[in-house]
Amino acid sequence: MKRIFLLISSVALLSTCHPPQKSPGLTLQSNPFQYTIQKRIVCINGSVVSAHPLASKVGLEILKEGGNAIDAAIATQLALAVVYPAAGNIGGGGFMIARLSNGQLLALDCRETAPGKAGRDMYLDDKGNVTSKSINGHLASGVPGTVAGLFASLKYGRLPIEKLIQPAIDLAEKGFVLTESEARSLTFLQNDLQKYNSVPPVFVREKWKAGDTLIQTDLANTLKRIRDHGLKGFYEGKTAKLIVEEMRRGGGIITLDDLKNYTAKFRDAHVFDYKGYKIVGMPMPSSGGILIHQMMKMIEDKNIASMGFETPASVQLMTEVERRAFADRAKYMGDADFYKVPEKTLVSDEYLRERMKDYKEGVAGRSDEVQPGEFPQKESTQTTHLDVIDKDGNAVAITTTLNNSYGCKTVVGGAGFFLNDEMDDFSAKPGVPNLYGAVGGDANAIAPGKRMLSSMSPTIVLKDNKPFVVAGTPGGTTIPTSVFQILVDILEFNMSTEDAVDKPKFHHQWLPDVLDIEKGFDENVNSSLQKMGYKTKQLGSIGRTEVIRVLPDGRFESVADNRGEDDAEGY
Ligand code: DON
Numbered sequence: 001m002k003r004i005f006l007l008i009s010s011v012a013l014l015s016t017c018h019p020p021q022k023s024p025g026l027t028l029q030s031n032p033f034q035y036t037i038q039k040r041i042v043c044i045n046g047s048v049v050s051a052h053p054l055a056s057k058v059g060l061e062i063l064k065e066g067g068n069a070i071d072a073a074i075a076t077q078l079a080l081a082v083v084y085p086a087a088g089n090i091g092g093g094g095f096m097i098a099r100l101s102n103g104q105l106l107a108l109d110c111r112e113t114a115p116g117k118a119g120r121d122m123y124l125d126d127k128g129n130v131t132s133k134s135i136n137g138h139l140a141s142g143v144p145g146t147v148a149g150l151f152a153s154l155k156y157g158r159l160p161i162e163k164l165i166q167p168a169i170d171l172a173e174k175g176f177v178l179t180e181s182e183a184r185s186l187t188f189l190q191n192d193l194q195k196y197n198s199v200p201p202v203f204v205r206e207k208w209k210a211g212d213t214l215i216q217t218d219l220a221n222t223l224k225r226i227r228d229h230g231l232k233g234f235y236e237g238k239t240a241k242l243i244v245e246e247m248r249r250g251g252g253i254i255t256l257d258d259l260k261n262y263t264a265k266f267r268d269a270h271v272f273d274y275k276g277y278k279i280v281g282m283p284m285p286s287s288g289g290i291l292i293h294q295m296m297k298m299i300e301d302k303n304i305a306s307m308g309f310e311t312p313a314s315v316q317l318m319t320e321v322e323r324r325a326f327a328d329r330a331k332y333m334g335d336a337d338f339y340k341v342p343e344k345t346l347v348s349d350e351y352l353r354e355r356m357k358d359y360k361e362g363v364a365g366r367s368d369e370v371q372p373g374e375f376p377q378k379e380s381t382q383t384t385h386l387d388v389i390d391k392d393g394n395a396v397a398i399t400t401t402l403n404n405s406y407g408c409k410t411v412v413g414g415a416g417f418f419l420n421d422e423m424d425d426f427s428a429k430p431g432v433p434n435l436y437g438a439v440g441g442d443a444n445a446i447a448p449g450k451r452m453l454s455s456m457s458p459t460i461v462l463k464d465n466k467p468f469v470v471a472g473t474p475g476g477t478t479i480p481t482s483v484f485q486i487l488v489d490i491l492e493f494n495m496s497t498e499d500a501v502d503k504p505k506f507h508h509q510w511l512p513d514v515l516d517i518e519k520g521f522d523e524n525v526n527s528s529l530q531k532m533g534y535k536t537k538q539l540g541s542i543g544r545t546e547v548i549r550v551l552p553d554g555r556f557e558s559v560a561d562n563r564g565e566d567d568a569e570g571y
Helices: 053-065 069-083 145-155 161-174 178-187 190-196 217-229 237-252 256-261 288-299 313-330 349-353 478-491 497-502 523-532
Strands: 007-009 033-035 040-043 046-050 094-098 105-110 265-267 270-273 277-281 383-390 395-401 461-463 466-472 515-518 536-539 546-550 556-560 565-568
Touching: 040 046, 046 053, 046 546, 046 556, 053 069, 053 161, 053 383, 069 094, 069 145, 069 161, 069 217, 069 383, 069 395, 094 461, 105 145, 105 277, 105 461, 145 161, 145 265, 145 270, 161 217, 178 190, 178 288, 190 515, 190 556, 190 565, 217 237, 237 383, 270 288, 270 546, 288 313, 288 349, 288 461, 288 478, 288 565, 313 478, 313 523, 349 478, 395 461, 395 466, 461 478, 466 478, 478 497, 497 556, 523 536, 556 565
Parallel strands: 515 536
Antiparallel strands: 007 033, 040 556, 046 383, 046 565, 094 105, 094 395, 105 265, 270 277, 277 461, 383 395, 461 466, 466 546, 546 556
């Protein structure tokens, strides 16, 4: 049983349903209030899994007070914006996949947009080289979408925004106590805070320690404006003015009009069948849904179950489909409102069969030999994920991000929140890799109002048209491959949810031609893969996956990733 006792000052809730079943964790402090980090919970009424225990507990309380999964997801996301400033956000954007109790599927796109003054070559210097301005500082920020997304989803909830946002306001106003790793992360940020802020934000302190209380008054006031004025509390009025003033101080280009014109969009979810399951994911501008569809279909007839989990044969097969899917991502994927993405062809059986024709068992493929598929084109490092499910059959998966940890490192002066550096997800120059090594071209070139291509992949699997698995993770380009592995582990290898979440992951993204393997990956399998010709590289960790699975008896099994202080709540 993993239990980490933490000191908290504003939310004191202790709730377990069935005890979690993981190894004992570290004991920090337990006074005056304490809460536990739960890595696994099985329950019947409803459950929330997120990257922070305080946020999961906020969601749980909303469920208990009569909110549905949408309400709980909104409240959890708002709480994350306070207690998890590295990634939880109101200054970023993201995606939501939901399945409502009436069977309706939602795919909500609140991805950032390029500001009106953005241009294709805006990150190139005089010599045509890509600068770091798409990553750090004011120019890196796209127009934030998260708040618009929350309001767009509100109509599917039951509770008013006043109720859903209040826990976040309380956490910002009264503060919460930092854990060791949160303190370390904020201390590590100090140089960047100095560099990219002229108005010193509340996060500035020479050294943060575990046990320090982080009070965010400016953020609390911004949240109150959102509570009192709705969308206008963020996209117009004082908050918008503060954002634009911040832009002026640091050479950013977001204008009052950019903010006022931002809209979240409901899109048709990307849905496909896999051996009797329905897999529901995000369409463009996230590459996640199509990549996962391509990868699952390329393994479907290969009897991967007989190869076993993380054997040389299964890892090789999965690596090769990852390589092929990512080659297509680089050439064909981008905001479909701006670029004709050949979505149907990319997932057609015929095309995917053709893609796998040169697959050779036991021999590493080569990215210089695997190019994006050819066909006539005429057819019509911080993010956070949360899952919620309720007893009425509503299920929600949300992935949101500032992109890099703490986004562009600029906090809006007087408004207290970090801005994203999502502009880096565009292709600043054809073929030049971004922060996550992803390359792209025309499909994902910068244009005013366009959404940058994402890898975020909130995913719901339906069995007999009812929620079966709710999943997602942060991790940049490793997101679709991690979700792919979760699906294969559960649907093909019959693995326990905990193993699917916690066992080492691997990742290939076509370019660079390297197979990333996570620390803990079996050394024998690694050397077999190297003998086949794979160049492998060990990474410290890949993703932080949250999964809710509905058990055969209808109970919810929720698992929070062991790689962070992620937490599963339920009742
Ligand atoms: O949208 C994307 O694909 C990236 N901005 C996600 C970044 C991310 O996951 C960072 N987290 N580890």
